[in-house]
Amino acid sequence: MIPARPAAAPPLLQLRSVRIGFDLPEGQLIAVRDVSFSVPHGGVVALVGESGSGKTVVSQSIMGLLPRRARILGGEILFADPDTPGTVVDIARLPAEGRQIRRLRGRRISIIFQEPMTSLSTLHTVGNQVREAVEVHRLATGRLAEELAHDMLHRTGFPDPARAYRAYPFELSGGLRQRAMIAMALVCRPALLIADEPTTALDVTVQARILKLLRDLRSELGMTMLMITHDLGVVATVADEAVVMFRGEIMESGAIDDIYRRPGHPYLKALMAAVPRFNMGRDERLVPLREIGPAGGRLLAPRDEDPATGPPAGDPDPVLLRVDRVCMSYAARRGGRLTALDDVSFDVRRGECLGIVGESGCGKTTLARIIMRALQPDSGVVRYAADRESPGPVEALARFRREVQFVFQDPFGSLNPRMTVFDIVSEPLVIHGIGDHASRRAMVSELMQAVGLDIRHLTRYPHSFSGGQRQRIAIARALALRPRLLVCDEPVSALDVSIQAQILNLLRDLRGALDLTYIFISHNLAVVDYIADRIAVLCAGRLVELAPRDVLFARPVHPYTRALLSAVPEPDPDRPLDFNALADPRQSIPSEWPMPFRSDDRHHPGLVDVGDGHLVRAAHAP
Amino acid sequence: MLAFLVRRVLIMVPTLIAISIITFVIIQLPPGDYLSSYIAELESQGESVDPARIAALRAQYGLDLSATEQYLVWVGGLLQGDLGFSFEYQQPVTEVVGDRLFLTVVLNAATILFIWVVAFPIGIYSATHQYSWGDYGLTLLGFIGLATPNFLLALVLLYLGNVWFGTSIGGMMDPAYIHQPWSTDKALSVLEHLWVPVVVIGTSGTAGMIRRLRANMLDELHKPYVVTARAKGLGPMRRLVKYPLRTALNPFVADIGNLLPQVVSGSAIVSMVLSLPTTGPMLIAALQSQDMYLAGSFLIFLALLTVIGMFLSDLALAWLDPRIRLGAGTGR
Structure with missing residues (x-):
């Protein structure tokens, strides 16, 4: 043998x-x-x-x-x-x-x-x-x-x-x-x-x-x-x-x-x-398999022409939303508290796209819920720019609900399967009592065109659409009230690469056309890199680093951000993952971070500005 | 685990107290008491009743006390194992109930066993052979079982039992053994008579359980962890028993608590048709004649069964399912 x-x-x-x-x-x-x-x-x-x-x-x-x-x-x-x-x-x-x-x-x-x-x-x-x-x-x-x-x-x-x-x-x-x-x-x-x-x-x-x-x-x-x-x-x-x-x-x-x-x-x-890659040029576009051409219309035109809700001329406050020292914890099962958010502060500027990146359990969904005022933080506040102009808290909340909208991760769970597309997209208008039937119909048609869907499909139910189409319906619904701020919680993570590119391009185009501000939450760094102007990195409920996109990728300072960046496999055989660099699982444990970043019972570092609007959570500038 | 047990037992105490109060209130709800319905009966027969004697009886039975005092007396007796006195039979309740309680437990235990033994193989077969002829046939049988009234089935089976096996109609034992002390022959006679009520009472329960088991199994059969087991190279039978069946068991174990009282109270009508010496018919009679302590004992017995059944099913669940035992969510 x-x-x-x-x-x-x-x-x-x-x-x-x-x-x-x-x-x-x-x-x-x-x-x-x-x-x-x-x-x-x-x-x-x-x-x-x-x-x-x-x-x-x-x-x-x-x-x-x-x-x-x-x-x-x-x-x-x-x-x-x-x-x-x-x-x-x-x-x-x-x-x-x-x-x-x-x-x-x-x-x-x-x-x-x-x-x-x-x-x-x-x-x-x-x-x-x-x-x-x-x-x-x-x-x-x-x-x-x-x-x-x-x-x-x-x-x-x-x-x-x-x-x-x-x-x-x-x-x-x-x-x-x-x-x-x-x-x-x-x-x-x-x-x-x-x-x-x-x-x-x-x-x-x-x-x-x-x-x-x-x-x-x-x-x-x-x-x-x-x-x-x-x-x-x-x-x-x-x-x-x-x-x-x-x-x-x-x-x-x-x-x-x-x-x-x-x-x-x-x-x-x-x-x-x-596929979005790191270091794409600012004007470089992803090319989806099938591009959709969004078309803005008269009804969706930027609000500047609308004196009722427009910002007071001459004095536009650059900050649209301010998250100020927000802390949140949940009761853990076996006694004690589980910290979901620890002293999180940042501003969202008018017209920008702020990306929030973090891994599961870092508190990004809790943060989104607090921003949407679906959860009350233990301490700290979320201030919306227009709150001051409202006569009382009830009016302020009503206005907030009109001007801030949410796009969910799962386009299958977020659309009611028993409602037609028309009902889904027009529901926000009905809830807020805006317009009559004819004007709602006109608005819905325009929204459908804006997200590149055929208006003949308005009588269909969600099950007859693909995941990408459903997400576009969800976006159309979010745009129905002509919001100022769109909070997108992992809007493309359930989608295929080519559909993801389509949705990302759509969100990019809509932002320019409709004068929107985004908070874009994702675990995918390349996606955030593609769409965001500034990026905030969350880890274990803490905001560890906040910087303009180019700065963050070129000069990450915080050890967690570095670990995160080095762990993303790139679609390029010339730049393989450096396995030896990322073997350490302690990079996501705040008490294991080296000084001056360490955060435990004795160390409570705050955010330090290292220049160019680049903030890092550290005891002193590293 | 110990903390879970202690907590669970402690919860049973206030539950039982609440149930005893509700039971007592329900018994007291109809106007009058046993004596007033006794008087009415005597008067309808044209007899006169001496008010002094009535008053004496009232005092003797404690019916002149306030409702709260009566309740305390009753509960105090229960705690010492004294179920009270039956007016109707003029005997302590313990003696009136006698064998009946034991026979009821035997009958219902046999019924539950019957339901499980029949329903499990059929339910599993139906699920693993979904939409086959076997599945359709068994489903049809199950629906017939669900739809047939129990008493009709009882009559049919009694007739067949008499014609084919020569078993005497009705009862749970041969008439010769009634009021006789227990012996091997008497026990055998009980077993011989047992199958008719067991089949009658168990049929609809079996049919219902087949449907639920089939649905539960169908949910589990195509879960990813079953595919994993298949990918490991497990054979069909071993795979089925270890994974989906195990998961599908949970709802049944959780159901034991419901099953006990349901079977006990569900058997009342059948017991009357079959003239079985179980507790069902006696409970109905006691409620009709306002035989307070007798009815109360039965209701408390039912409540106790429910509470104990729930306790047992919780224990079994904790034993079967580590998620409950270790107090974890199904977190992803």
Whole structure:
């Protein structure tokens, strides 16, 4: 027996003309057509595409995990297991619940999913779920299985594997949950790991650490990886080769360098042009796959012509909204208080776009709610410029509600499915008793044109629109009262890259055309960089740095801001993530920051101006 | 966990006190008392009643006391295990109820067991074979079970039981054993008679549970964590039992508290049709004749069952579901 592989060893995984169809009541839908690619031993191949491109269906077919209504109509999925040289299995032909495919699943091919919370069972401990994979394949039982699980939890970076073993998934943070998921997938030492959007639900700094972990484990365990993602930055960081899919077909495939430097297919070129990158020129525009041309009209014209609500001529206060020393805390479950916001102060100037960046749990949503006056802060105030002109608090609030509007993150949850688009967009006018039916109709038509939607669709219901269209409806609704200030809470994070570019351009154009001011909240630095004039960085409820956009990116001062900036994978193979720089998870813990930035019981640094309107939270100028 | 237990037990005390007050008020609500309805009955038969004797009886039974005092006397007795005195039967309530309470518990425990044993496999089958012929057939049967009135089913089964098995109609044991001390033969006779009321009382509960289990399972079957289990290589059966079934159990465990009193009170009409020696018919009679202490004992018994059922289901939930045990939200 000669274990050496023959010269022309087959690749670990090879797909040949795979076609997958869904049996739907209205007929068969071909979700994947003629997909062929191969994953070499030890390589990392990225399968890239937007939602609906069929990339997840392909990954499911490799695991034999297709939904019941989906069927493989043709082609071969050849898996050459390195443990049994010379044999090649065609997974496409194995019965979905058969013994053969079950022997591969979890043992030779493993998968990790996007959402570790729902992908792990809440009712079982992490240890139980990790060792189960070992026991199911009869690789070990009892003490040995437990030891294997401990070992893998250790390798996936749990500081205390024994404790993690006994923990339930809901007791872990998002990043640790994904590590538990990875431990579960790798505990049997599979030859191939499929990672289906493994970092999409995570914060950038956590994402960077998980990507590093995957890279380290890959070389340590000698496995091959198929990475499924929509994020071109992640692809450039981890993959050797990329396969680009669009509507069930492969558009382009090749080595990363070729793909990024010489994109051939128009779709790939368009995709590249739609991703916001750092250091784009001030006037450089993203190019969405389909540009929408917003058209402002008479009714939406800037308010200067409107004496009733216009600012008093000659004395425009440059500050539209002032957040002054706002603190907010919630009662924690096990006694004590959880600080959501700690002494947050900033101004929003008339006509600017202020970006607020932070990771999950940093308090940005609480801040948005306080600005919207949906929550009362424990201390501190939010002053709106026009408050002084109102005779009383009731009138001030009514005016505030007209002039400040909100755009939500989730365009699916924020539109009432039982209302037509017309009802949705005109509802603010009805609530505030503005105009009669005819004038409302005219206003709604103009709003629809402003966001590039067809006015013939006014009688439809939200379910017949795509995510991007829904977000445009939500924006139209927010504009109905001709607000001055728009608070956008992660308005593009639920959208595909190309749609994201469309919405970002729309928001940019509307701001110029309608003389709006934005507060733009996002976790995505590149997006904020594209749209904002000034950027505020939040961490653990504290405003750590506030600077004009160019200054912040060119000269970040605060250690957290630096960590944040270094953790964003860029869609450019020449600028890979510096994994060594971001291994430290203490960068987001205020009491671990170096002096003069440290913030704990004894140190309460305030904001220090380091020039050019660049504010940093530090005890003194660093 | 200990704090949870203690808190949970302490909550039961004020609940039971409140229930006893409400029970007592309800019993007192109809105008008059046992004696006035007794007098009315005697007078309707043309007999005269000596007012002095009535007054004496009133004093003897404590009916001349104020409502608050009567309540305190009653509750004081309950705490010492003295359920009071039944006017109608002229015996202490404990003796009147006698075996009935025990038989009621046996009947209802058997019914709950029947519901679970039948409903679980069917519900799981229906969910895993959604829209198959088997699912449709079982669903149809379930709907028939839901829609058939209990007493009709009781009559049909009694007839069939008599014709096919020669079991005597009605009752929970052969007439020969009534008022006899317990023996093996008597217990066997009870078992022989038990199945008719169990099927009758349990049918609608079973049908309802099948529907709920099917719906719960369908919700869980396609959750991502089940896909994960599949991706690990688990076989269909093991996967099903360990993950979705486990999650789908929660609503049922939470339901035990409701199930107990529902089954107990639901069996009253059936018990009358089948002339079962359970508590249901006696409760109705006691309420009609204003036999205060007897009715009160029954109502308190029902309330106690509910409270204990809720307690047990909370315990089981805490045991089953770490999220409840560890007091965590479902945070993302």
